[in-house]
Amino acid sequence: MVPLRESYTMPDHDRKPVDTDQIKALLHQKKRSMRLRLAACAGCTLCAESCFLFVSKGRDPRYMPSYKVLNSLGRLYRKKGKVSRAELEEMKDLLWKNCMLCERCYCPIGVDLPNMIAFARMILRSQGVYGVYPHSLGAPDGDGDETSDPRRQSDQGQGEAETNKAGSE
Amino acid sequence: MIIATKKQLEELKEMLRGYSKVLNVGCGGCTAVCLAGGQREVEDLNTQLAISFKADHVTFEIDSFTVERQCEMHFLSALDEIVKPYDALLSMACGAGVQFLAERYPDKPTFPALNTVFVGVNRDIGWYEERCKSCGECVLAMTGGICPIAMCAKGLLNGPCGGPQDGHCEVNSEVSCAWIKIHERLKAQGRLENILKICPVREWQDQVQGTLVLEPYRERYSRK
């Protein structure tokens, strides 16, 4: 096991470069099983509706379980861990803002997406990148992390949100 | 995690009788994880209700919307516009979530679709076990990580009653005696002295509605 650099204080990620070797080592730990899952994804998008966020947020493809996985863990493997901090920040939104990890997504092929999201989250945490509750005092971006502010989410979701109909006359 | 389970259809129909346009609000938090109140269950219940009311020749329309968590106001705000045309709201959150939903929309009758049963663990898919009574004064340090408040039928704090049979609780022979397990574990860890001392009378923490404000945030909420 590679020791995780879990930081409980304010991460000084502005100064520290991304530790590619550490990401690589972490990716390597579950390489076989994760790559197998990534390869098995046929990109059919049938997982989309099983994500309540996808449905609630106006069917934005960025909330699709497969999209979230392919663009976080998938990208990390594709790039062999060589990602910039900006990329990690992008992934952070996918992994924390766009996913509640309720583990209810459905894949017709059987890919267990939540497992992959959880693994990707762990890798991001090793670099001091993680979703922070808005306005929490320990937030890396100080008082209020813009990108993970749920109020923004809901504003964005409101216009497009649609309810699902099931009625009878 | 908070474990809840769906009320039976008959009870829900009785609750909703007289309301013809209802919004069923799912919760993406604990109740989604325990297969009780996520989007899938919302859809299942809506289909059940729609078919059932139709069979009774009752006009009934039900729609769905699932939010991240109903125990947080800013997640509920996504519903502000959506709830407008509805006569009533049905919530598939835990008891806490239902109340927050009802608080946000005080003019909408809000009904619980679930029974919140306990704070527990996910033993397996669709199989949950109670572990915590949220008593507010954790004794797990003394009891080797096994809670006698939640897992002993009498909530005893000073060792087992006289009744355990073959390691099982006298109240239900399907349940293990918490104190036998505590004794076993502490013995294995060489920490039996923990339970040889008398555990004094507890100061129960459930007198009034619980509130918790973290010290670093105290300033923020102090009255100006």
Next chain:
Amino acid sequence: MYALARGPLLWLAALVFTVGIVYRVIELFMLTQKRERVAWPTHGIRVDSPEERKLRMIISLRHSLIGQHPVMAIVAGVFHFCLFAAPIFAKGHALLLRQSWGISFWSLPSSLIDTLTIVVLLGVLFLLVRRALIPRVRAVSSFNDFVFLFIAAAPYLTGFLAYHQWLPYKTMITLHMLAGELMLIAIPFTKLSHMVFFFFVRGFVESEHSVAPGGRVWSP
């Protein structure tokens, strides 16, 4: 080229395919483990009311893939069925088997195989259009996805053309064999590996959605 495709390359493809599939299955067995159950639930079982039980079938059907995405579910089902059936029961393949090894394998009438092949090609067309036009599918598509659609379609297209001899037969049949060999080799090691994954995981690994709980779970 024809001889190469019919001889060594065919052998090679068959070998790679077989070894690859076996490798994948073994790998999946290694990546999963038997679920060890030490305790069983003994009480607290929630009983559905009779009305809920009555509605259970309808609801599970309505919320299954068929209920949710009927078109996609049917197309995907039929497409995959034809994808398997057409090559296995093609007369030409049975003939080849008899010539080489003297094994007789039953086959379906050519006209039926023809239909199956057309269905496969239509299915590929459907998936292609879907991938190209629907935004959410495009969002998770890469160039590779189109390549694999092509790899999947090629043997059927060439086989169809060779059978009908609309183009020079010898060229088409060589292309057909090459395309088929390419596909066989690709299955275990590319996106097409979802063939193995699907049967193994949906059948053996327990999950909320597992069809046949096989008592296995992913290893940590």
Next chain:
Amino acid sequence: MKSESNLERVLSHGLFAVTGELGPPRGADADIVREKAKHLKGRVDAVNVTDNQTAMVRLSSWAGSLLLLQEGIEPNYQMVCRDRNRIAMQSDILGASALGIKTMLCLSGDHQTFGDHPKSRKVFDLDSIQLIGMVKKMRDESKFLSGQEITKPPRMFIGAAENPFGQPYEFRVHRLAKKIAAGADFIQTQCIYNMERFRDWIKQANDMGLTEKVYILAGITPMKSLRMAQYMKTSVPGLDVSDWVIKRLEGVEKKKQADEGIAIACEQIEEFKQMKGVAGVHLMLIEWEHKVPEITERAKLLPRPTFQESAQGGSRVGLSDEDETHE
């Protein structure tokens, strides 16, 4: 003397004590209590009045205790933690003491699911050991659990129960030690049908010096029949019925099984009289109170001592001849 309890007097004089048990009726029927009391009067030193045993609603134990007081019998007022919180318990203890109850037994109580109101809410604000500690604090420190002063403290002889046969076996003697540390003055044990295990348990208690700090009364319930023995062996939680008990009952014809049961009980009592660390016996004759005279007679437990109050606060031992006046 910690109390004016008759039981305490008997025990502190080093006499072999005998206690009985009386279950109040499921009705507002004082006569039933009086009727049962007749069989016990003069034959035991105190009588346990059960507190809604097996969680079945019954006439309350303090009211039953008062009825016994009126009959001239010392009640051993049982109190369980199942139904009352600390406020109700302390208030009941004060009330009981004010009305002349001097002995009480502190129990956790049978779980409500065994009774006729299985879905009632459980209280268990305290457990039995904490209850013992609370009564001791009230008596010795003249303080409520809260620490506030009591104007006139209750004078109670504090009893507790222990089951030497409960699991985990090796913890039972430590639980006894905890009850003593909490303030128990005497212990009544669960019904004993496994003498080996009981001997082992009392030996452990002797070795730990516990029997010097507390009076242990061995629990006796004679078997009425073979069926009862079999039922108790298989279906009663926390009971340990040895095979020899069953064998002996099997050895006699059905009519004589009750007699054999009493014979076994008498033999046990004889052994307890000699056993180091045992200060008396507790006879639990469930709905069999009329057999108390026979058993006490056959076990040579009669006559029971009586005490005459002296002006100096001491007491003088005498022997009761009550059984003659009652026959």
